[in-house]
Amino acid sequence: MSQQEPAVRGGEPAVQTDSPEQWERETEREVEAAADCIRRGEMTGAGSGVAKQFEDEFREYIGAEYCLTTDHGSSGLASAYYAVGVGPGDEVIVPTAGYLGAYEGALHMGARPVFCDIDPETLLIDPDDVEEKITERTRAICAIHFQGRICDMDRLLEIGDEYGVAIVEDAAHAHGTEWDGQKIGSFGDVACFSLQATTPTGKPVAAGEGGIVTTNNREFYERQLAHCHLHRKGATDEFTNPEYRKLDAELLGKKNRAYPPALAVARVSMDSLDYRNEGRIAYRNHIRDGLESVPGVRVAGTYDKSDSGGLYAGMRVIYEPDELDGLSVERWADAVQAEGVSLSGPGLAYMEHRRQIMQRGFDLWGHDRGPLGGEWCGLPEFEGYEEGDFPVAEDMDSRTFKMPTYIDPVDGHADDVITAFRRVADSYESLAE
Numbered sequence: 372m373s374q375q376e377p378a379v380r381g382g383e384p385a386v387q388t389d390s391p392e393q394w395e396r397e398t399e400r401e402v403e404a405a406a407d408c409i410r411r412g413e414m415t416g417a418g419s420g421v422a423k424q425f426e427d428e429f430r431e432y433i434g435a436e437y438c439l440t441t442d443h444g445s446s447g448l449a450s451a452y453y454a455v456g457v458g459p460g461d462e463v464i465v466p467t468a469g470y471l472g473a474y475e476g477a478l479h480m481g482a483r484p485v486f487c488d489i490d491p492e493t494l495l496i497d498p499d500d501v502e503e504k505i506t507e508r509t510r511a512i513c514a515i516h517f518q519g520r521i522c523d524m525d526r527l528l529e530i531g532d533e534y535g536v537a538i539v540e541d542a543a544h545a546h547g548t549e550w551d552g553q554k555i556g557s558f559g560d561v562a563c564f565s566l567q568a569t570t571p572t573g574k575p576v577a578a579g580e581g582g583i584v585t586t587n588n589r590e591f592y593e594r595q596l597a598h599c600h601l602h603r604k605g606a607t608d609e610f611t612n613p614e615y616r617k618l619d620a621e622l623l624g625k626k627n628r629a630y631p632p633a634l635a636v637a638r639v640s641m642d643s644l645d646y647r648n649e650g651r652i653a654y655r656n657h658i659r660d661g662l663e664s665v666p667g668v669r670v671a672g673t674y675d676k677s678d679s680g681g682l683y684a685g686m687r688v689i690y691e692p693d694e695l696d697g698l699s700v701e702r703w704a705d706a707v708q709a710e711g712v713s714l715s716g717p718g719l720a721y722m723e724h725r726r727q728i729m730q731r732g733f734d735l736w737g738h739d740r741g742p743l744g745g746e747w748c749g750l751p752e753f754e755g756y757e758e759g760d761f762p763v764a765e766d767m768d769s770r771t772f773k774m775p776t777y778i779d780p781v782d783g784h785a786d787d788v789i790t791a792f793r794r795v796a797d798s799y800e801s802l803a804e
């Protein structure tokens with residue numbers, strides 16, 4: 372037990388370094404890969420060259436039947452909503468502790484996002500609340516695997532089967548993760564990954580901008596192709612559905628193909644994916660286990676069939692004021708930060724029901740048309756959300772913090788972080804004064 376004076380009261384901070392990461396991005400390899408593409412003049416195109424190579428490699432890595440790349444994760448998600456048949460007047464259930472990019476594709480197809488609450492243990496979509504929100508208009512459920520923590524896929528797929536509703540997995544943060552020993556994207560209906568930003572702080576596979584969609588469902592794959600891969604090499608021959616075979620090379624006119632030099636960079640990032648994921652998960656687990664005996668704090672949990680987490684945008688730690696006699700969240704956070712811990716928050720990143728358009732509605736297409744206005748296309752009038760609609764998410768938002776995870780931290784860093792939290796817990800009575 373640490374008896375040392377807390378840093379907020381003048382003691383020596385428990386964590387002495389603010390740059391503990393030793394892993395280095397393979398910048399030169401990325402530059403070379405992109406430059407090779409540029410030299411070859413491979414700056415556009417789909418269904419051939421580096422784009423096809425990357426799709427084949429990713430499909431094989433995941434163990435999915437089909438893989439399609441897109442220009443962004445969000446356009447991949449849009450193609451997935453199109454694939455599963457989302458259209459005007461439908462509803463798509465998505466957690467409020469989510470992200471606009473997870474469902475904007477459905478919104479712009481005329482579907483209404485219907486928010487649900489989260490599980491307070493995992494901070495992920497709550498399957499019980501999903502069931503409460505299902506109506507005859509529900510066409511899809513969006514399962515966001517936030518920061519690489521995996522949603523309860525067994526429950527969600529059961530619900531999907533029971534109600535005839537597709538599960539669209541937003542795996543923007545979850546490349547290489549598993550559920551019950553199977554890679555995310557290798558089972559279920561359709562999974563979408565983002566390639567946004569650069570390693571190590573960007574998406575687990577990072578290429579600047581880009582997206583990937585995997586599915587085992589041939590019809591979904593063909594609908595995605597038709598939706599957004601204008602002029603993809605061989606697309607019309609690839610279709611098995613006779614209706615899509617009749618399309619001309621411009622398909623349905625949308626062009627959301629990936630940029631080949633970006634995919635060349637993504638291929639480099641793939642080489643270190645498992646190493647980076649393992650490092651981050653080990654770091655997160657070390658801290659999670661160490662904090663088990665520290666009052667007042669816990670690391671966001673995971674379901675038994677998947678132990679990943681902290682793969683993008685850090686790990687989530689939750690303050691439990693009841694365990695420290697109600698010490699305020701501000702005092703607790705100030706004391707932890709003073710110990711040198713890179714703790715930011717509180718907040719769950721985004722709370723979708725607090726958006727202006729979700730509280731007040733919005734005349735999306737003018738002339739009082741669209742899913743966020745008056746009665747339209749079989750949808751009842753949009754009532755708008757308000758504070759108090761999602762008690763669990765709102766509570767967790769007020770006391771959940773973000774901490775970075777490291778792939779290859781300097782020795783002892785995770786232990787120093789645990790010491791910092793312990794020191795704060797040990798001295799909480801003096802912190803309240």
Ligand SMILES: Cc1ncc(COP(=O)(O)O)c(C=O)c1O
Pocket residue numbers: 443444445446469470472473515541543544564565566567580581582
């Ligand atoms: C949870 C989530 N879903 C979807 C997206 C959209 O991905 P992209 O930025 O590649 O369009 C992101 C991007 O940050 C995200 O974090």
